[in-house]
Amino acid sequence: MIAETYSPAFWQRLTRLRSISRLVLAALEEDDVDRVKALSEEAEERMGEIRPIIESRLQDPDRTEDDEQLADMVGDLKLMNDRILDVLSVKTEETRRAIGEAKEARLRLMRFKATRGGQDARVIDRRG
Numbered sequence: 001m002i003a004e005t006y007s008p009a010f011w012q013r014l015t016r017l018r019s020i021s022r023l024v025l026a027a028l029e030e031d032d033v034d035r036v037k038a039l040s041e042e043a044e045e046r047m048g049e050i051r052p053i054i055e056s057r058l059q060d061p062d063r064t065e066d067d068e069q070l071a072d073m074v075g076d077l078k079l080m081n082d083r084i085l086d087v088l089s090v091k092t093e094e095t096r097r098a099i100g101e102a103k104e105a106r107l108r109l110m111r112f113k114a115t116r117g118g119q120d121a122r123v124i125d126r127r128g
Contacts, residue, residue: 017046043081
């Protein structure tokens with residue numbers, strides 16, 4: 001029986017990993033990027049703890065189909081977590097770029113106002 005094959009500590013880690021997956025989805029819905037990142041990092045840590053155990057079990061001649069399904073499930077969680085981290089990286093870079101562009105536009109506007117002597121003027125902000 002698979003429940004007896006692995007230690008209680010293993011099952012606690014796996015349960016936490018599954019909980020993290022649900023928490024990540026909730027954090028994504030709330031646009032809580034910091035929470036998503038922290039949870040994804042915790043998931044990586046938990047996977048790092050349980051994957052070697054699963055992989056060693058897969059090498060055991062007495063492995064079962066349940067062992068293989070468990071390995072597939074954890075592998076799927078790993079892929080999902082990797083995708084989340086990739087998306088976060090891209091979104092973070094896009095946000096940094098947008099902030100930089102906003103700062104540049106603000107500086108251009110301030111320079112324009114300074115050259116106009118404080119007069120009220122209509123400005124079309126153009127890059128460059």
